[in-house]
Amino acid sequence: MRKLNFGIISYAHPHALRFASQIAGGKNTKLVAVSGDGSNTDVARAEARKYGARFYESYEELLRDENVEAVYIAIETYRHREVAVRAAEEGKHILLEKPIALNLKDADEVIKSAKKAGVKLMLPFNPRFTDPLRKAKEMLDTGEIGVLEYVNAISENVKPPIFLQGLDMSWFLDERKSGGGGFMDTAPHGVDSLLWLTGDVPKKVYADIGAKIYGFPVDDIGTAVLEFRKGVLAVLTAGWGNPKGYSYGVEMKYYLVGSEGFLDVRTAYPDFTVYQERAEKVYWDRPDVRGIVESFARAVLRDEEVPISGELAKKNLAIVLAAYESSRKGKPVKLDL
Amino acid sequence: MELKVGVVGCGNIFNLAHRNALRAMEGVRVVACMDVIGERADEGARAFKARAFTNLDEFLDLDTDVVEVLTPTYTHAEIAVKALKAGKHVIVEKPIALTVEEGQRMIRTAEKEDLHLLVGHVRRFDKRWVQMKEIIRKRNILPMHIRKSEVQYLPFPADYWYWDEGRSGGVAVDLGVHVTDFLRWFFGSEPVSVYAVGKAIREEARANGTFDHFVMMISFEGEKTGIAEVSWAYPYPARYGVFYHQVDVMGKNGRIRYTPLDTPVVGVAKANFEMPRFSPLLSTFPDAFERELRHFFNVIKGREEPLITAEDALIALKIAEKAKESARSGEVVEV
Numbered sequence: 086m087r088k089l090n091f092g093i094i095s096y097a098h099p100h101a102l103r104f105a106s107q108i109a110g111g112k113n114t115k116l117v118a119v120s121g122d123g124s125n126t127d128v129a130r131a132e133a134r135k136y137g138a139r140f141y142e143s144y145e146e147l148l149r150d151e152n153v154e155a156v157y158i159a160i161e162t163y164r165h166r167e168v169a170v171r172a173a174e175e176g177k178h179i180l181l182e183k184p185i186a187l188n189l190k191d192a193d194e195v196i197k198s199a200k201k202a203g204v205k206l207m208l209p210f211n212p213r214f215t216d217p218l219r220k221a222k223e224m225l226d227t228g229e230i231g232v233l234e235y236v237n238a239i240s241e242n243v244k245p246p247i248f249l250q251g252l253d254m255s256w257f258l259d260e261r262k263s264g265g266g267g268f269m270d271t272a273p274h275g276v277d278s279l280l281w282l283t284g285d286v287p288k289k290v291y292a293d294i295g296a297k298i299y300g301f302p303v304d305d306i307g308t309a310v311l312e313f314r315k316g317v318l319a320v321l322t323a324g325w326g327n328p329k330g331y332s333y334g335v336e337m338k339y340y341l342v343g344s345e346g347f348l349d350v351r352t353a354y355p356d357f358t359v360y361q362e363r364a365e366k367v368y369w370d371r372p373d374v375r376g377i378v379e380s381f382a383r384a385v386l387r388d389e390e391v392p393i394s395g396e397l398a399k400k401n402l403a404i405v406l407a408a409y410e411s412s413r414k415g416k417p418v419k420l421d422l
Numbered sequence: 423m424e425l426k427v428g429v430v431g432c433g434n435i436f437n438l439a440h441r442n443a444l445r446a447m448e449g450v451r452v453v454a455c456m457d458v459i460g461e462r463a464d465e466g467a468r469a470f471k472a473r474a475f476t477n478l479d480e481f482l483d484l485d486t487d488v489v490e491v492l493t494p495t496y497t498h499a500e501i502a503v504k505a506l507k508a509g510k511h512v513i514v515e516k517p518i519a520l521t522v523e524e525g526q527r528m529i530r531t532a533e534k535e536d537l538h539l540l541v542g543h544v545r546r547f548d549k550r551w552v553q554m555k556e557i558i559r560k561r562n563i564l565p566m567h568i569r570k571s572e573v574q575y576l577p578f579p580a581d582y583w584y585w586d587e588g589r590s591g592g593v594a595v596d597l598g599v600h601v602t603d604f605l606r607w608f609f610g611s612e613p614v615s616v617y618a619v620g621k622a623i624r625e626e627a628r629a630n631g632t633f634d635h636f637v638m639m640i641s642f643e644g645e646k647t648g649i650a651e652v653s654w655a656y657p658y659p660a661r662y663g664v665f666y667h668q669v670d671v672m673g674k675n676g677r678i679r680y681t682p683l684d685t686p687v688v689g690v691a692k693a694n695f696e697m698p699r700f701s702p703l704l705s706t707f708p709d710a711f712e713r714e715l716r717h718f719f720n721v722i723k724g725r726e727e728p729l730i731t732a733e734d735a736l737i738a739l740k741i742a743e744k745a746k747e748s749a750r751s752g753e754v755v756e757v
Binding site: 230234235297299300312322327330342343346347417 | 624674753
């Protein structure tokens with residue numbers, strides 16, 4: 086298989102760091118261009134140099150680079166729609182950071198423009214690309230623990246700004262740019278896992294989300310009770326609740342209760358940090374990030390379906406937004422997905 | 423001063439916990455054991471060289487200071503009220519009663535008779551939780567979000583009283599009051615509202631028209647959130663032990679987590695793996711019951727102020743009762 090030429094648009098989202106490393110070193114991907122729009126343009130420039138990719142000040146210039154076939158968009162969430170629609174118009178395949186957009190209308194626009202342009206659109210939800218959760222899914226599908234009845238899912242990250250040197254992440258604390266705080270940041274991962282594990286969608290959600298821990302202007306922790314159509318009950322806690330001293334950085338956990346068995350699944354692959362004169366986070370070749378990049382590249386190169394479509398990501402967003410709505414109203418919210 | 427104690431109900435919780443705790447107790451003497459099953463009453467009485475009864479009125483006629491009520495939940499109110507009216511202080515196992523109304527009647531009677539009514543919420547005497555609560559205070563953790571799970575695979579057949587909601591209150595009450603009290607105790611705040619979802623996973627639950635898996639999200643004053651998960655349907659294999667607690671306290675100044683699933687346990691690995699347990703049914707340590715009873719007897723002797731009152735136990739039950747209402751209606755219910 087030939088290599089897919091990638092461009093990265095923006096380093097506003099810190100995931101750009103790990104995706105860059107994966108794309109550049111990928112079996113069938115190549116990092117050819119980086120653009121510096123949004124926060125952290127200096128980091129983007131340095132990364133372009135590090136990987137020998139072309140650097141563009143603005144994403145518009147990058148989109149006009151004919152050498153670029155696909156883009157990974159890590160710009161602030163409120164600009165997802167604008168940038169993704171433009172990327173589609175320029176015929177670039179799109180790997181778009183989550184959440185897909187700020188609202189469902191924008192999500193629709195992203196999906197429609199990708200369809201119209203005939204380009205692939207994929208969202209990167211990591212947990213389903215981790216070995217433990219894949220194993221759990223396999224065991225569920227073969228009936229190893231009977232009928233799945235209950236899931237307690239935990240998708241928690243550390244207190245932001247995550248201790249990355251030289252990265253400006255203040256936009257995460259601005260709801261107009263991020264769509265929400267800790268729950269918006271981490272719940273989509275847990276929601277994707279639930280959708281994938283159950284093969285079903287929730288019909289009702291009740292949630293409590295708030296700025297409870299740190300005094301940020303945005304929420305830092307939330308819990309949602311999700312009732313799925315076919316009967317699975319799930320409780321999802323998501324946010325930034327892990328203090329600095331916590332032994333896990335990101336923590337993705339699942340307690341799966343079946344009629345005949347119980348699975349205790351932990352999926353996070355922690356990065357590691359080297360502390361010397363300064364702290365440096367090291368992004369090793371994580372199987373989940375590799376899985377996302379490889380499956381996206383394969384879908385593009387072989388013209389196959391992507392594993393996580395825009396439509397699924399829109400459902401995911403609808404669930405997360407319904408959780409926020411429920412929390413605001415103090416009442417359960419019904420979903421029709 | 424020696425207290426004369428009579429025990430009503432010589433079944434599970436008596437045999438697993440109270441018998442040994444009472445034997446270790448100084449300053450009290452068990453003088454009577456009553457059970458509707460004669461054999462059980464005899465066996466209980468033998469352990470204390472006490473008198474055995476199968477008739478409640480005869481048992482209450484005997485000169486005792488304190489009656490311990492260790493019977494199934496649906497009988498708590500009747501027995502406790504009778505004992506109080508007969509002039510005995512009462513220690514009753516949790517839940518205080520099957521319904522809030524019954525619990526209120528017990529409290530009113532105790533007040534009228536000017537006697538102590540103490541409810542065995544043993545979690546408040548479990549070293550793990552006592553120490554956790556102490557650390558929360560000392561380090562000013564300021565809890566805002568607490569998840570507490572108490573789950574097990576209930577080892578009883580479908581016709582056992584636990585499965586009958588009209589006798590036990592169901593899992594939402596039986597295990598539920600442990601967790602609702604725990605959350606209120608840890609937050610130090612009063613409950614505002616509750617949303618709950620119940621499931622019937624096991625055949626035993628479906629056959630009895632009750633839930634065996636129950637999740638509550640409880641809002642407490644001060645924007646605090648408690649998540650309670652209780653279950654009789656956790657299909658834990660024996661190697662996991664039979665009863666599980668999980669606690670996750672997230673506060674403004676830190677986080678405390680307890681989960682035996684993450685922690686290495688002392689285990690025995692031979693052909694298979696076993697986790698030795700002191701008892702297949704018990705959810706706490708035997709010394710917690712000892713501390714609880716010693717404290718209760720000291721309260722009765724006027725030496726200590728109660729760490730948990732009957733009103734506390736009543737609120738724990740009230741939250742669980744409202745949670746059941748929420749699970750039925752699918753709506754948030756005010757507490």
